[in-house]
Amino acid sequence: MSFILLVEQILNGLQFGIMLFLMAAGLTLIFGVMGLINLAHGSLYMIGAFAAATVAGYTGSFVLALAAALAAAAIVGAIVELVVIRRLYDKDHLDQVLATFALILIFSEGTRWLFGSFPLFLDIPDYLSGPVTLPGGIQYPLYRLFLIVVGLLIALGLGALITKTRIGIQIRAGENDREMIAALGIDISRLYTLVFALGAGLAGIAGALVGAIQSVQVGMGEPVLILAFVVIVIGGIGSMKGALIGAILVGLTDTLGGIFLPELLKLFTDPATATSVGSSLASMAIYILMGAILIWRPTGLFGAKS
Amino acid sequence: MSLLSVSNISATYGASQALFGVDLQIAEGEVVALMGRNGMGKTTTVKCICGMLPFKGSITFSGHDLGRLPSHKAARLGLGLVPEGRRCFAGLTVYENLIAAARPGYWTHERVVELFPRLGERRNQISASLSGGEQQMLAIGRALMTNPKLLILDEATEGLAPIIKQEIWAAIARLKTEAGLSILMIDKSLKELRAICDRATIIERGRTVWRGEMAALTNDVTEKYVGV
Amino acid sequence: MIAERYLNAAILAIFFVVPAWAWWANEPFTITLMTRAAIFALAAVGLNVALGLGGLVSLGHAAFFGIGGYAMGILAFHAQTVTPVMEWPFVIEGTKSMPVIWLTAIVLSALAALVIGHLSLRTSGVYFIMITLAFGQMFFFFSISWSAYGGEDGLSIWVRNDFPGLNTLQPIQFYGLCLAILCAVLWFTSRLARSPFGLALNAARQVPQRVETVGLNATRLKLVAFVISGAITGLAGALFADLNRFVSPTMFSWQMSGEIMVFIIIGGVARLFGPVAGALVFVALEHFLGGLSDYWLVYLGALLLLIVLFGRGGLIGIVSGREKAHG
Amino acid sequence: MADPVLATHGISKSFGALKASDDVSIDLRPGEIHAIIGPNGAGKSTLIAQICGTLMPDAGSVHLLGRDVTQQSTRARAKAGLGRTFQISALAMQDTVLQNAVLGALGASGRPWRFLSPALEDADLRARAEAALERVGLQDHAATRTAELSHGQRRQLEVAVALTLEPSVFVMDEPMAGLGSEGSKRLTGFLDELRHEAPILLVEHDMDAVFTLADRISVLVYGKVIASGSIDEIQSDRQVREAYLGEDA
Amino acid sequence: ETKVGMITTLSGGGAGLGIDVRDGFLLAIKQSGRDDIEVIVEDDQRKPDVAVQLADKMVQAEQVDVLTGIIWSNLAMAVVPSVTAQGKFYLSPNAGPSALAGAGCHPNYFNVAWQNDNLHEAAGAYANSAGYSKSFILAPNYPAGQDALTGYKRFFEGELAGEIYTTLGQTDYAAEIAQIRASDADSVFFFLPGGMGIAFLKQYRDSGIDIPVVGPAFSFDQGILQAVGDAALGVVNTSQWSKDIDNPTNAAFVESFQAEYGRLPSLYASQGFDTANLLISALEKADVSNADAFRDALRAADFDSTRGDFEFGPNHHPIQTIYAREVIKEGDVYTNKLIGPALENHADAYAGDCQM
Numbered sequence A: 001m002s003f004i005l006l007v008e009q010i011l012n013g014l015q016f017g018i019m020l021f022l023m024a025a026g027l028t029l030i031f032g033v034m035g036l037i038n039l040a041h042g043s044l045y046m047i048g049a050f051a052a053a054t055v056a057g058y059t060g061s062f063v064l065a066l067a068a069a070l071a072a073a074a075i076v077g078a079i080v081e082l083v084v085i086r087r088l089y090d091k092d093h094l095d096q097v098l099a100t101f102a103l104i105l106i107f108s109e110g111t112r113w114l115f116g117s118f119p120l121f122l123d124i125p126d127y128l129s130g131p132v133t134l135p136g137g138i139q140y141p142l143y144r145l146f147l148i149v150v151g152l153l154i155a156l157g158l159g160a161l162i163t164k165t166r167i168g169i170q171i172r173a174g175e176n177d178r179e180m181i182a183a184l185g186i187d188i189s190r191l192y193t194l195v196f197a198l199g200a201g202l203a204g205i206a207g208a209l210v211g212a213i214q215s216v217q218v219g220m221g222e223p224v225l226i227l228a229f230v231v232i233v234i235g236g237i238g239s240m241k242g243a244l245i246g247a248i249l250v251g252l253t254d255t256l257g258g259i260f261l262p263e264l265l266k267l268f269t270d271p272a273t274a275t276s277v278g279s280s281l282a283s284m285a286i287y288i289l290m291g292a293i294l295i296w297r298p299t300g301l302f303g304a305k306s
Numbered sequence B: 001m002s003l004l005s006v007s008n009i010s011a012t013y014g015a016s017q018a019l020f021g022v023d024l025q026i027a028e029g030e031v032v033a034l035m036g037r038n039g040m041g042k043t044t045t046v047k048c049i050c051g052m053l054p055f056k057g058s059i060t061f062s063g064h065d066l067g068r069l070p071s072h073k074a075a076r077l078g079l080g081l082v083p084e085g086r087r088c089f090a091g092l093t094v095y096e097n098l099i100a101a102a103r104p105g106y107w108t109h110e111r112v113v114e115l116f117p118r119l120g121e122r123r124n125q126i127s128a129s130l131s132g133g134e135q136q137m138l139a140i141g142r143a144l145m146t147n148p149k150l151l152i153l154d155e156a157t158e159g160l161a162p163i164i165k166q167e168i169w170a171a172i173a174r175l176k177t178e179a180g181l182s183i184l185m186i187d188k189s190l191k192e193l194r195a196i197c198d199r200a201t202i203i204e205r206g207r208t209v210w211r212g213e214m215a216a217l218t219n220d221v222t223e224k225y226v227g228v
Numbered sequence C: 001m002i003a004e005r006y007l008n009a010a011i012l013a014i015f016f017v018v019p020a021w022a023w024w025a026n027e028p029f030t031i032t033l034m035t036r037a038a039i040f041a042l043a044a045v046g047l048n049v050a051l052g053l054g055g056l057v058s059l060g061h062a063a064f065f066g067i068g069g070y071a072m073g074i075l076a077f078h079a080q081t082v083t084p085v086m087e088w089p090f091v092i093e094g095t096k097s098m099p100v101i102w103l104t105a106i107v108l109s110a111l112a113a114l115v116i117g118h119l120s121l122r123t124s125g126v127y128f129i130m131i132t133l134a135f136g137q138m139f140f141f142f143s144i145s146w147s148a149y150g151g152e153d154g155l156s157i158w159v160r161n162d163f164p165g166l167n168t169l170q171p172i173q174f175y176g177l178c179l180a181i182l183c184a185v186l187w188f189t190s191r192l193a194r195s196p197f198g199l200a201l202n203a204a205r206q207v208p209q210r211v212e213t214v215g216l217n218a219t220r221l222k223l224v225a226f227v228i229s230g231a232i233t234g235l236a237g238a239l240f241a242d243l244n245r246f247v248s249p250t251m252f253s254w255q256m257s258g259e260i261m262v263f264i265i266i267g268g269v270a271r272l273f274g275p276v277a278g279a280l281v282f283v284a285l286e287h288f289l290g291g292l293s294d295y296w297l298v299y300l301g302a303l304l305l306l307i308v309l310f311g312r313g314g315l316i317g318i319v320s321g322r323e324k325a326h327g
Numbered sequence D: 001m002a003d004p005v006l007a008t009h010g011i012s013k014s015f016g017a018l019k020a021s022d023d024v025s026i027d028l029r030p031g032e033i034h035a036i037i038g039p040n041g042a043g044k045s046t047l048i049a050q051i052c053g054t055l056m057p058d059a060g061s062v063h064l065l066g067r068d069v070t071q072q073s074t075r076a077r078a079k080a081g082l083g084r085t086f087q088i089s090a091l092a093m094q095d096t097v098l099q100n101a102v103l104g105a106l107g108a109s110g111r112p113w114r115f116l117s118p119a120l121e122d123a124d125l126r127a128r129a130e131a132a133l134e135r136v137g138l139q140d141h142a143a144t145r146t147a148e149l150s151h152g153q154r155r156q157l158e159v160a161v162a163l164t165l166e167p168s169v170f171v172m173d174e175p176m177a178g179l180g181s182e183g184s185k186r187l188t189g190f191l192d193e194l195r196h197e198a199p200i201l202l203v204e205h206d207m208d209a210v211f212t213l214a215d216r217i218s219v220l221v222y223g224k225v226i227a228s229g230s231i232d233e234i235q236s237d238r239q240v241r242e243a244y245l246g247e248d249a
Numbered sequence E: 001e002t003k004v005g006m007i008t009t010l011s012g013g014g015a016g017l018g019i020d021v022r023d024g025f026l027l028a029i030k031q032s033g034r035d036d037i038e039v040i041v042e043d044d045q046r047k048p049d050v051a052v053q054l055a056d057k058m059v060q061a062e063q064v065d066v067l068t069g070i071i072w073s074n075l076a077m078a079v080v081p082s083v084t085a086q087g088k089f090y091l092s093p094n095a096g097p098s099a100l101a102g103a104g105c106h107p108n109y110f111n112v113a114w115q116n117d118n119l120h121e122a123a124g125a126y127a128n129s130a131g132y133s134k135s136f137i138l139a140p141n142y143p144a145g146q147d148a149l150t151g152y153k154r155f156f157e158g159e160l161a162g163e164i165y166t167t168l169g170q171t172d173y174a175a176e177i178a179q180i181r182a183s184d185a186d187s188v189f190f191f192l193p194g195g196m197g198i199a200f201l202k203q204y205r206d207s208g209i210d211i212p213v214v215g216p217a218f219s220f221d222q223g224i225l226q227a228v229g230d231a232a233l234g235v236v237n238t239s240q241w242s243k244d245i246d247n248p249t250n251a252a253f254v255e256s257f258q259a260e261y262g263r264l265p266s267l268y269a270s271q272g273f274d275t276a277n278l279l280i281s282a283l284e285k286a287d288v289s290n291a292d293a294f295r296d297a298l299r300a301a302d303f304d305s306t307r308g309d310f311e312f313g314p315n316h317h318p319i320q321t322i323y324a325r326e327v328i329k330e331g332d333v334y335t336n337k338l339i340g341p342a343l344e345n346h347a348d349a350y351a352g353d354c355q356m
């Protein structure tokens, strides 16, 4: 394998990581900050993608589509928080799992009801499509570079919001002891609605951005959801930095594992077996990574030690 | 006119009733002791005042009926709580704990650190790893940062070294005389309460059984209700 | 409010009366449904040992369910193709005997639980949920590409396995077996909850440091609970495979883990009959709602949501009050 | 003089730049109450954590009944006869008071691997647990859920659980905290008797109790033992007055 | 009165396929004007255990005579052996796993669509005729994916520039695309059903690589093409059916399907339609209760298929012509245009293993 290809694959791994981060960012916000296991995050991601596809279909504008994704997911998020989620904060993780699992069913089938069972069309706008040539002669899709930039910007913004701003501090305080922060005069409920809407909006944006190069269809959120959970757990819950680094680790492992494991095994066995065993190992690679990291550091890379 | 007026409230935890009729009055600038044996309902009363527990009866605070207000609105009227068991925000640093709920007023971060220099030294430490006494100081500082009209101290000197207790008592005395703050105190140290409080209320099994001037609190009464 | 004891008796009665009626009325499918409910209940009772008593929220119990299933699938597959399971270092032949298969399922899933539990218990809380999920996913992806046993297509077993003295092809007889096992396991877990082990485990869930200071090993208590739990769920997996005469990687999927957990939450966590009630209701909903519309999952979702939001302590909690009374 | 049942030799522990324990050597002899006092944040709880095995010292050793237990787990130390109470109650809140006490008895029996017989019907365990509850005055609350106890009652239960272990050494971190005057008085009396069963290492800020009970007092400041001696010696120590007791003590 | 049980996927991610099979099937029944055929439709949620349970229900409670409808191979493997063993007929409108075509074939099992390898084999044959000599091939790592690559390789005569098994459900193909770019392939063959294929095609186009792509019809079917959009234009894919296959049955089917449901029919709809017509043709000759006669009637395949000539091989799998099609845009709608046959009168590779 040539050096250029290796570099390109590392870049691909990074890029896939950032893409995962886009999905994980909102989840981490809600999960880390509010202590809520939100399985329906994947549904918000889907809602964003569907909203974007619909608006893009009518207007042809990608920017409007992104705005629609953000707005639709944030609004749905706010409503869901007001109606359902706020009754779940005091409950344990189990109830949250069940309730948000129920939300998945409602959203997935509801979307199918509205939009039918077939995938929707959403494409990259012309000004972002096609490859560009990077130093070293690597041909790389412009859109993926765009994703990397957007992902990093979101990472920075969220990190600052949580650690630096007073709202961020209040939110984290509420995560520790809701009753107490309320007794100090903070309207934690309203704050949580905002955070949830923000997290949902991020999911929606991610759905639209990623939907443009993947498929926009019912159920698109669930595989992503699991990966996003893997990412934030590896990074350590509640840590924006951890989510970013976890995402990149997962991205690299997945991308490079898929390529190198079969090659590696070819050194030991015949190509057919190597390809199939290597590929199976590759599909397990991120879970092995996650298991290993948690065994080594039980609260993830950047999680608070208990 | 009284700042806080609690009249005949009752409250339950699930099926078990904890308060059966508590009365309590605090006037502006007054320091009142709430006394009683363990488990008699002192903390429960505080929870009702701060909107953390539903109750029957009426509580008014600086002219507002607290019956329907959610906890955060009640707090914004000027209730500052130092809860039993400290309840610092474990994952936040000392500094973050202090500014989390700060509201503008006399008490600023600088003033609190001046009151408790230890908090300045530990500024960036996660509060979960503070010593018990440090957490207690932090809880008081945090309540002050909201610049309350009425400070509620539930066992605020529990677990403090004598010298720090003295400091805190001194600080409370200062709050009373210099800042004119109204204070509701729950504490087991009768001697200090006597020195600092204007009036006292004693509850027994969820009922107010004695109210009056501190001076009128005779040893017979304390013997009967507090056991000393 | 009905006392939980009576409610439990009523739930158990359903498991006796409905199939008996179906047998009399010659409605074999109702018996099949009840068998499905009983097996799901068994899997959930298993998970509840870890989850309800030990506080171990495992989102990887499909691993044990699947191991049980594949134990059945592989043994029966080799018996039906008359090939040995392995020849080295010693020969193992396939078998169609249920007791042997069950024992294998229990032992293998207990072993897997020992390893997974040992590694996972280094973590806690949400991390524990996710690491168990990770182990489940490893099994899932492995089974998908394990072409020797059908990969994603799974393994079909032509005829149900044998149990000495019974004709397991008769739905009611196979059901009887499953019900007997469910009752035995329920009896066992009810004793377990009140036993010294259960008491210590219960405390280890709430305050591990306290358990340590009285000289007990909190982690080991939880590990043993996890192993017991995995073994029961593994047994359920073997029965489930036999009910369907089929195993496939879906038994390892995270949705399966989620479903087992959903049974418990619907019924009521840490209540002896919670998982049983949950599985029964879930199977009934799946069956009756399935015919309503193409979008029936919306109704299922809405119902689940109502149960979580307004039913404290699951269905059993709704009917018999809040207090947890495990045994 | 009898051999100490519990001793630390030159224990040190740092958190980053902060020395929470600085070459601490203390001991506890049969029949005595040895009080550790010191300002907040002086390192008392840290010291206890190292004695009980929840924290490993950076240097130094811990000896229990003549054996070096520095490397041993909390559990092993508990089995060897160390009974402890926590500064902040650590109890199974959803369980009844009796169940908490039975847990202690179960630990003492060392036989938790029984899966079928009901724990609360085990006569031995129950007798032991009830005896302990009776001694702290919680016998009437045996069936109460621990979450429903008041703060003070929980402190009593903490002590009761330690009692069920019938330990050879007690280590108590602020057992009086949160008790009303009456409760403290009763507990003081109780500890006074208890010392004949097993010596007590007592961390406490309640000076009334300390001055009533202690045979010996050590004062910890910034992780160091700055004074150690009888009540009178400590009370008249200028350094101690400045660092801890204040002027009116 | 004949009772037909249809178990198919109507909810969740893969519902589109099941819905099309159902709609095609019901359309044929309706057009036949027969009111003595009762069809009971149930949703398997794409879960094998649910499918098994529904099969039990169909057999035990509804006492159906014929089963049909399953989309996915793994569900078919779960259901078919047991229902045929119970003496019921099963007509497969979609899945055709090799196990059921070879050693596991059964007299009561008829496949009306294809054996799983067929379209891939045709793709290999097409690659030869297009003059490709070096292919890069990829598929997900599961049995159908392995079968796909095996099928392609069975007919493709050139060499392989690379062979990759991706993770099932994978949605990002940057790494694979980089491999393709770095290889010296002159063609790419892929089998990535559903959303995987959409993602792959979009990303492939965006990468700027212009090596031609070949694949089976599944990623270019009517229901999915609109979501792929321009990225699919010009791609050659293989299918045993296309809406422009020129015969009166097909023309009537396409028109009536559009009239009835307001959308263009898909491959799956045509398969559902053919399955129903096969059933009706057999019912006209024999009663289901006479199993042997009914089986013979099915085997005769005496119906007008939307694909033109249709006959069964000895293992009850189709012997049929498989076409190459190209994706084009008709007005606003993306659709396929026939290029020509890729494999004529093609049978499957497993028939020899079938003993019945």
Ligand SMILES: Nc1ncnc2c1ncn2[C@@H]1O[C@H](COP(=O)(O)OP(=O)(O)OP(=O)(O)O)[C@@H](O)[C@H]1O
Binding pocket: B013, B014, B016, B018, B036, B037, B038, B039, B040, B041, B042, B043, B044, B045, B084, D147, D148, D149, D150, D151, D152, D153, D178, D180
């Ligand atoms: N969360 C709770 N659930 C049920 N009962 C409770 C709860 N909290 C307190 N109680 C009960 O309410 C009564 C009053 O408790 P409260 O905490 O108000 O007492 P207190 O006067 O503050 O005592 P202490 O001095 O020990 O803190 C007690 O009998 C206690 O058992």
Ligand SMILES: Nc1ncnc2c1ncn2[C@@H]1O[C@H](COP(=O)(O)OP(=O)(O)OP(=O)(O)O)[C@@H](O)[C@H]1O
Binding pocket: B125, B129, B130, B131, B132, B133, B134, B159, D015, D018, D020, D038, D039, D040, D041, D042, D043, D044, D045, D046, D047
């Ligand atoms: N995990 C930790 N990380 C950093 N600092 C710590 C940690 N644990 C304790 N400390 C610090 O070590 C010092 C000693 O704490 P310790 O809890 O032992 O005090 P203490 O003497 O028990 O005080 P108190 O009487 O207030 O309970 C404190 O300044 C505390 O902030």
Ligand SMILES: [Mg+2]
Binding pocket: B042, B043, B044, B084, D151
């Ligand atoms: Mg109190």
Ligand SMILES: [Mg+2]
Binding pocket: B131, B132, D044, D045, D046, D087
């Ligand atoms: Mg301490």
